[in-house]
Structure formats: C-alpha cells, structure tokens
Amino acid sequence: MHAYRSHTCGQLRSSDVGSTIRLSGWVHRKRDHGGVLFVDLRDHYGITQIVADSDSPALPILESLRVESVVTIDGEVKARHASTVNAGLPSGEIEVFARGVTVLAAADELPMPVAGEQEYPEEIRLRYRFLDLRRDTLHSNIVKRTRIISDMRRRMEGAGFTEYSTPILTASSPEGARDFLVPSRIHPGKFYALPQAPQQYKQLLMVAGFDRYFQIAPCFRDEDPRADRLPGEFYQLDLEMSFVTQEEVWDTMEPVIAGVFESFAEGKPVTPAGSFPRIPYAEAMLKYGSDKPDLRNPILIHDVGSHFTSSGFGLFEKIVGEGGVVRAIPAPGTADKSRKFFDEMNEWARAEGYAGLGYVTRKGGEFGGPIAKNHGEEGMQALYAAMGLGHDDGCFFAAGNEAQAAKLAGAARTRVAESLGLIDKDRFELCWIVDFPFYEADDDTGKIDFAHNPFSMPQGGMDALNSGDPLAIKAFQYDMVCNGYEIASGSIRNQSPELMVKAFELVGLSKADVEERFGGMYRAFHYGAPPHGGMAAGVDRVVMLLCGAQNLREITLFPMNQRAEDLLMGAPSYPEERQLKELSIRLAPGVVQG
Secondary structure, X not given: OOOOOOOOOOXXXXXXXXXXXXXXXXXXXXXXXXXXXXXXXXXXXXXXXXXXXXXXXXXXXXXXXXXXXXXXXXXXXXXXXXHHOOOOOOOOOEEEEEEEEEEEEOOOOXXXXXXXXXXOOHHHHHHOHHHHOOOHXXXXXXXXXXXXXXXXXXXXXXXXXXXXXXXOOEOOOOOOOEOOEEEOOOOOOOEEEOOOOOHHHHHHHHHOOOOEEEEEEEEEEEOOOEOOEOOEEEEEXXXXXXXXXXXXXXXXXXXXXXXXXXXXXXXXXEOOXXXXXXXXXXXXXXXOOOOOOOOOOOOOOEEOHHHHOOOOOHHHHHHHHOOOEEEEEEEOOOOOOOHHHHHHHHHHHXXXXXXXXXXXXXXXXXXXXXXXXXXXXXXHHHHHHHHOOOOXXXXXXXXXXXXXXXXXXXXXHHHHHHHOOXXXXXXXXXXXXXXXXXXXXXXXXXXXXXXXXXXXXXXXXXXXXXXXXXXXOEEOEEEEEEOOEEEEXXXXXXXOHHHHHHHHHOOOOOHHHHHHHOHXXXXXXXXXXXXXXXXXXXXXXXXXXXXXXXXXXXXXXXOOOOOOOEOOOOEOOOOOHHHHHHOOOOOOOOOOOO
C-alpha cells in the first residue's frame, strides 16, 4: 500500500464498503459523542468521516490532536446507517473505522478557524493566507480559477490562436498608470519597467508575421487598490490578430468569452455569442450613465432638458439655458413608497458630493413634489408620456453639466434598481461599448490627451486628425462589459508611422518624442505593418464574476492588502545596504531604512 494513501478523501463510495484503506489529510472537525469520536478528514479532493471508539487504538491520539493537524489513517470502510447518510458529501454514504493513525504534523492553536465560512479580519486572513486557502469557498474559487484559465486557453487554440510569451523586463509604456521600475545593476542609473500590458510587443508580433497571438499575461501597474482591482499585478487574456476589422475581432471573441461563461455559470443564463449588443459610447453614457452598463437593470435614463426650456421650475430652466442637461431616472412602481424613500435618495446624492437629486412622485396618476407642482400638470403629462412612464411610477432628476449629470444619473439608476429589487442577479449580460472618443480634455487645464489606448486607429484616419476638432474624433476602440464590469478592452491599431506621429502631436509630443519613447514600434511600422487589432480580457474580473465573489482577493492566491503590502511574505521590504550599493542607488533624504 502507498505510504500515505490508497484513496483521496473524496473518493470512497458505498462500493468500497469492506475495503481496508489508507487516507491522509487534515483534521477538519472533531465531534466527541461520549466514547465515540467522529473526525472529518479533509484533503484537496473532499472529506471523509473517520470513526474511532474505545476499541480503536487511534482514539487517544485523535482525541489529543488539534484541528488542522495532518494525519494518516488506516482503517476499514463501513456503510453508514440510513439515518446518518450525509447527502451533502460525495462520500456521505460511508465512513472509515480507524484501526491506526500516524501523526504527520501536529498543528498549533489556530489564529483563525478553517472549518466554516465565518467572517474574519482581513489582516489575519492575509498574514495566515495558507490557512485561509484551506477554507472551502476560497479553495474552490482558486480551483475554479485554474479551470477557467485552462478553458480560455483551449478555446483560444480552437479559434486558431497560438500562445507566445512576451518579456517581463521592458521599457515604460503609456498605459495611463505608474510603472513598477526595476533598477539595472549592469547599467547604473537606468531602470527597466515591468509591463503594464504587452501592448507594444503584441503589435510587433503582428508586424513580424505571427497572425493570431494570445497569452495569459501578467501585468503590473502601480495603482491604488479597489474591490475590482488589486494593487500590483493582475492577469489578462491578451490577444492580437492581423488583417481584421473590429467586427471580426468581436465575432471571433464572442464565442470564446460566452463559451467560458456558459461553462462555469452553473446554469445561469448568459448572453449567447453572436448577440452581444453593440452600444456606442455616447448612447451608453446617455441611457445608462456609464460606459460599463449593467444590462440586468431595466431602468433607462432619459435626456429631458427640452421639457424644461420654458418651465415653471426655474432651477432646471436656468441649468438648461446655461448649456447644462437634465437627466431623468424612472422609479417604476413606487406608488407605495413613502416620501422617506425619495428623500433618502436625495440625501444619498448629497452625501456623494452632488447638489442633490430632484424627484417627482406619482400615485394613481396624481403627481407630487415641488418639481411637479412648479412644472405643471400639462408639462408633467407630456414628460411622462415621452418616457413611457405609468400612473404609479416615480422619477428622479439629475441636472448640471453633462458629465456630472450623467455620472449622478448612472449611480442613481443603479441605486434605484437595487432598492426596488429590479436586478436579476442570476444571469450574465454581456455587451460591447464601441465608438469611444479618441481624445478627451482635462477638466481643469483643457489639455488634450488620449481618452483610451494611444495606439488605436482614429476613425477617419489622417483626415480626422487634420479636422481641427480633436474632441470630435472617435476611435476604433471597444470594451466588453458584463453586469456592470469592464471585462475586456481593445481596438484596431494605428499601424501608420505618419498617423502615429500626428496623433501624438495633438497631445503635445513631437516626432522626436515618439521616436524616443516608442522607437521599436515606430521603426517597425516603416517596414510593412499589416492592419491589426485585438483586445485584452481581465482574467481576474471574469473569475470574480463566475465565482460570485465581491472582491478580487477572494479569487487570488496571495493578494496584497489595501495598502499594497504582502503581509505573509513581508513585502515590500527594505533592501540591504549591499544591494543598494550594487544597484548604484541611494535612498532619498528623510527615508529611514528599517
């Protein structure tokens, strides 16, 4: 017999009754029933119930052990009595009577429980991540993650893609976030950068003639953490294709992404491949108040400024007259809601930093609230008819400059739908957001910068760049969105050196700057660059959605905390003086080491 196990803890069934077996694993739970000890023995594959009574030499040893000790059990498989069968376990029809036990590793007193799914402080969970990873939900999430990534690879290969690995030590790239820099010992004073994305390399692969590239790529960005973005590193399904239009990219990738979701959605409906809605950016910002719309939410925002150009409600009339907008957010079926519901929404908007959220109530066709009173019955009837609202539907209003009104309306749309229980949580709604602006202007300085990927192809090409109004230019740029999360972003690339220089000149960079910063790609484009495009899907966000997790830390093996610290390994840490000297680095004045 094997030194440690003849079976795993998830393998034994009723057909094994009468067999002599050997199991190894962790003591998950212990239950003492007065002379009879029940132990749940756990390994990666499952749980088996172990029984030891006064006839078993294993009893005193098992009684003395703490949970999470590692043991080997020799015993006999027995059938459970019908009344004690555990239908929740694959091994629930049997138990193992312990004839002997070997202690492989005794556990100290635990700093946190493993059995159960109790909430526990994040600092403890991350410091003892090796224990946290033994817990069932997190362990299952990590296993599911590996299966999802394997499925992605299989589907990409089936679509004709080949996986290539790109460098980790590279040069800085204009991805919009801070780089992680790595000092060079051989070249004192110079630094490598960890890749924010393999953007330039994958484009160079297309220039080099590799038609369909992909990789599960590690990416590094020195960004502040949040629930859907971990500090430091993340992984993406990165891909690029030659001789394609953006429609071909969509048609190629919808079956891949929809297929991954369908495989792991556990029966929840998924938007089928070939029917992802394609929503222009401007339409998304109007109807949903976001370029990451949750299409499970049935509420649509309406632009109703034209109804207030000559209104008795002076505030909205003034805002519209000064070039602002008024956005309406329906609140369907709220006739039974008290005034408190509407006032709390207004208070919420103020707490979020906005001036407020106006509202109108309606019950049995009768309008209520200051806006309705001042706008008048006839005006309100026309407004409701234009939006298709009914006799018992309320309505909220966000007014001001377009960007701020859209942002508030989008947040209010989500809050209203959640409050009214309108969002179907048990489905995956996917779509494309397309026709992004190529440039944007800084709110404070007015300076023009790229709105998205600077290597995208502007719609209209050189003619558009010479048009005189950079903010009117759209890009062949697209995002894939699922349930309110951006899960992929991509574009058709600009493969013309002249277009590349002109695009960067409009944000204040010269031809010399382009040659210095992006010399590899700029040179490559002079030697026959095919039309190409692609995208990158966020592996971590896809896994988070499919696991039903609310935070990326719940699907990541060894994440950092919110202060970008690895509490388990003690990173970041101070280097030794010897290391600094080798790297020709001196710490800035005021930085105290250690």
